[in-house]
Amino acid sequence: MTSPILSVQNLHTSFRTDDGWTEVLRDISFDISARETLAVVGESGSGKSVTALSVMGLHPRQSVRHSGRIEFLGRNLLELPEDRMRAIRGNEIAMIFQEPMTSLNPVLPIGAQLVEAIRLHRDISRDDARREAVQLLEKVRIPAAASRLSDYPHNYSGGMRQRVMIAMALACQPRLLIADEPTTALDVTIQAQIIDLIKTLQDEEGMGVMFITHDMGVVAEVADRTLVMLRGDVVECDRTTRVFRQPGSNYTRSLLAAVPRLGSMAGRPRPAYFPTIDPETGQAGPDAQTAPPPAAPRPVLEVQNLSTRFDVRKGMLGRLVGRVHAVENVSFSLNAGETLSIVGESGCGKSTTGRSILGLAAPTRGRILLDGAELTGTSRAEMKRQRQNLQMIFQDPFASLNPRIRIGESIAEPMIVNGIAGRAEARDRVAALLAEVGLSPDMMNRFPHEFSGGQRQRICIARALSVQPKVIVADEAVSALDVSVKAQVVNLMLRLQERLGLAYLFISHDMAVVERVSHRVAVMFLGEIVEIGPRAAIFANPQHPYTRRLLAAVPIPDPERRGSKRRLPELEIRSPLRPPGHIPPPRSYRECAPGHLVMEPSEDWALLGAA
Amino acid sequence: MIKYILQRLLATVPVVVIVALIVFSLLFLTPGDPAAVMAGDQATPEQIAQIRESLGLDQPFLPRLLSWFGAVLQGDLGTSIFTGQPVTKMILERIGPTFSLMLVTLVFAVIVAVPVGVIAAYRHNTLLDNAIMAAAVLGFSVPVFVLGYLLAWLLASNAQLLPVQGYRPLSDGVGPWLRHLVLPVLTVSGVYIALIARITRTTMLEVLSQDYIRTARAKGASERAVLFVHALRNASVQVVTVVGLGVALLIGGAVVTETVFSIPGLGRLTVDAILQRDYPVIQGIILLFSFVYVLVNLLVDLSYVLFDPRIRY
Known part of the structure; x- marks a missing residue:
């Protein structure tokens, strides 16, 4: 050498x-x-x-x-x-x-x-x-x-x-x-x-x-x-x-052990816990699947033909020069105890979809049904009541907790503003919630800076759980965390889902984590769902060229298989900005297996699809 | 770009009009009868009536306003009650010293304050930084007239280096012009330098913690290149903004300083006009200063394009 x-x-x-x-x-x-x-x-x-x-x-x-x-x-x-x-x-x-x-x-x-x-x-x-x-x-x-x-x-x-x-x-x-x-x-x-x-x-x-x-x-x-x-x-x-x-x-x-491996879930239809290994003792945890979600008469959340567009204006008079079609004609449903992941690259509209469902971005059209009741267009008070059933966990656990408010108060706040609990009762519940997410109840008087990133994300989960929601939108909730912490937080989310029957809308760009946590997966590209179906089907048998491309790009944590992957054709993501009068082309979906829908690829994909 | 400049120029019109409206209303908003106040204690009713007529106070507000606007648009700011001269002429005679003072102060302050701010940021939390910031606090807190008399006593009376007071126009030569300006400029620039230096330091501290500064260092750039090529340009938008806003300080400073150093400029004219309640003159000066201020800040806005390519008009 x-x-x-x-x-x-x-x-x-x-x-x-x-x-x-x-x-x-x-x-x-x-x-x-x-x-x-x-x-x-x-x-x-x-x-x-x-x-x-x-x-x-x-x-x-x-x-x-x-x-x-x-x-x-x-x-x-x-x-x-x-x-x-x-x-x-x-x-x-x-x-x-x-x-x-x-x-x-x-x-x-x-x-x-x-x-x-x-x-x-x-x-x-x-x-x-x-x-x-x-x-x-x-x-x-x-x-x-x-x-x-x-x-x-x-x-x-x-x-x-x-x-x-x-x-x-x-x-x-x-x-x-x-x-x-x-x-x-x-x-x-x-x-x-x-x-x-x-x-x-x-x-x-x-x-x-x-x-x-x-x-x-x-x-x-x-x-x-x-x-x-x-x-x-x-x-x-x-x-x-x-x-x-x-x-x-x-x-x-x-x-x-904490590294999510694409393909490790083959043959297992349901999400599974990360098999964590204790860094001190080397003891391995179980690599078990979660229990199947309870059968339900109807989905807890239904989204029908949701579109969210943002106007782009220019000049002093605010002339409309274009619209960003952030979300375009998106439909899906989510059952209690189930996780639907939305995957795609930056700018594909996955976060806007989540924000539109929570009312943080105003949908242009479409219907959102919670437990069969319409969310869009109801009165403010009614909407506020219903929104308790929808909570969100954000990507950055450092930025989503107010640094000057004790974490106990942060967790209690949703209960108090929604009139679910008085101050004293809220305190008791905070203690229970902290225990639930694996923290100690005596931490409630501390400030966010006294916690690590993973602990803060647990606090955010506790806050989301405080109003006993049915659906949690997790927007890149584990993306900013270190691998071992990521595995722990994912395991916590899976355990809570089993215990409380929570439905997760799991928004992520990380295919390997998605494979582990999801029951079903929706792939988004330029605001549209190009493929949706059971997780096992999407990962084992991807149909749309974009899904294949996304999966092919994920690095495999196995040095012996290096170089076995073929090179990706270069492609820059295009922009969803359209002229004001743009009418989105009609799309048709093909059902290639029960519940597995694929958008008929437009001719743009012909080149890549052949590759 | 040209379209944008025209748009911005048009946008300043309402501002100037509103200022003019307020300036004009000064006469009507003055408590009591301005004519009687102006005429003094020994005036006869006829004299008061005459003054009232000359001010147009006997006429309704609106017609008077319209004709005043019309005149202002033609550059006619009315006639001084005291001297009987046209206000425009009086202002033009006094404009030289004041604008000399303001311009030299501006240039001097920027030349001093920006490097000082950069150095303070670079030597963050050292003795030098603390000393500079202490000096800046002093610069903020010492009143202009105190600083003026202090400097005059030190540099002119004691050391006999500079003329104590007075002004020489530029036509007498650059030397005498500058010599007479040194003390007033030093006096007015105290606050201004403190302000610019502080903002420069704060902005530079922020910029120096950015990733692209680390990139520049990783390239092997010298510290001077890092500071003045990479960092200062990124800080310049904020610095220029404050330089523009600080022009207000210059206007106020000029009024006081000219009195201290007996400079025959607009500041002195303002003080005299106020003491004599010469309303047309007061109106004219306020209008001029407002216009200068609006114009300076328009230029500042337009200059952003030069400093930051992300800003497009």
Whole structure:
């Protein structure tokens, strides 16, 4: 084996806090060779990004202290003065970040940002740098690259911005590329394209890659070796195939067990609990299916021909220039004790569907029936009463709890405003609810910042349950959580469903989680449902080309099956913005199995459908 | 873009009209009989009647308003009760010193305040940052006239570096013009610098925590490029907004400062007109200042396009 490009030895990193120095990295050691990809995995707070920023020397010098060695091509980066370090940054070591939407300077043209990256380290003229910038954009597959240099970041989609970030990182042919969660904020199909791109470019340039991620599926896809971190320590570091087949620690085993695996539910029609493994003892939990939902005479929620459109107006007089057809002619029903998942990529209208049902967005037309009674068009008081049966859990558990209100009050509030319980009674119920979601009742007087992300999401669930709803709309409710926490919260939701007969409308882009929790699945594309049916049928026998595409893009957490997937044709999601007079084309659905409906694909799909 | 500028110009018309309406109503809203007040204690009823007639107070509100509007549109702001001169002419004679003072203050304040704010943000929570912010609080709290006399005493009376008072027009040469402006400019700019520096610092702190700043550093950009190329441009919309809004401070500051330093500008004219209850002059000056203020903020709005490409008109 060749000598490594980067060799980190016994790295300790401490942050200055109000009460002295706090060690956040302990004894980190690893090597990366040319053409090798090292995945650094771990949950939030494990120190993955801190490690990357230490290598880059991007921590503020006054408030961060290091010891150990970071050896890069024979130099100890920890001892280099700032100006020498600056000559390495962006030149020999380049980095791409998680948030493509915010990582490019919004007020500078893409071309200027690329030219800057090139000219900072290479002595070439502005014109030559511009020519090179075009080549870089072509290399990352930006169509019509030359004409897009003078565009600004807001003219690019998220996936394209991440390509620009990659182009910028490659500007000076770095020896080492650090990718910090480069695909986490992107849709699955875009994620697959970006991963492909990084791998191809790595082969061409012969770079070493340090790939930081929390997604074991991505790890299996890209990494030669894997470093697992936990709270600032290295848990294990080995070949990826070995880490997956014979994990060397209980923590890694628990992490792997919590990873949702597409296909793990084959042959099981009902949702199943995640088989969690205790990170301390290594004891495995059960991998059992939930009980079948009780038979019901009629669905608890029915949605018929729901459309939600947003007007786009321009000018002083607010001339109507177009409409966003966010939700278009959507119909489905949901039984008590059942989970219907709505899946699709950003902008497909899945969140707007949920918000329209709750009355948070005004539907343009269509009917929503709760227990057979119409929700739309009833009086305000009646609507308020009925809405108690519909509750929502949001994606971001940090933003959806008021930071200045004690969590007990947050949970009690829906009961009090709806007149279900007085203050004293509400208090008792809060205690019961907290116990129900796996928290301790004595926590009710704490503030949201005293809880972790997973605990906050439990609090949000308790709040939704407080008015004893029949239907809960969970909008990406577990998407922002770490894998092991995600598994716990999903298990909690499944248990509550079994106990209370709750119906879930589970809105998610994460196909693997959806496979585990759903009874039925609806796939949305550009505001319309393109396929709906029993979960087992959708996953085992997807009919619509878009569904197939979505499933093909999901990374498989098994390094031995790497490369078995075929490449996805490039496709940018189109916009649901239509001219004002647009009349949606009539759609017909084909029933390919009982309850499994597929929209007849329009000719746009013919190309992809054949693939 | 041109369409937008025209639209915005049109939108300022109602603002200016409403201001003019309020300015005009000053006469009618004044408690008591303004004519009697103006005429003084020893006036005969005939003199009062004459003043009332010259002010048009004997006529109904509406016809008077319409004819006043008509005259204003032609640049005729009426005649001063005291000097008998046309108000427009009086204002034009005094406009030079005041606009010199305002313009030089604006340029000086921006040149000083923006870098100071940037440095304070960059050295966040250090001694330097704290010192700058303490100075800004001082700048806010010291009244303009106190600062004016203090500076005059220090730099002019004691050190004899600068003229204590007076004004020289630009036609006498740039040197004398600037020398006479130094003290008044320093006096007025105190508050203004404090305001701009604070906003610059706050906005820069916000911008410096953004992801794209980390990207710039990861590229290997120098700290100076990070601050002035990547960060400041993103902060500029907020800074320019405050510079525009702060013009109100300049107007108020000019009135006081001109009195302190005996500068024959609009500020002095305003003070004199108020003391003499010379309503046509007061009306004319308020109208002019409002118009300047509206115009400056229109320019500020239009300048956003230069700083932020996401803003499209």
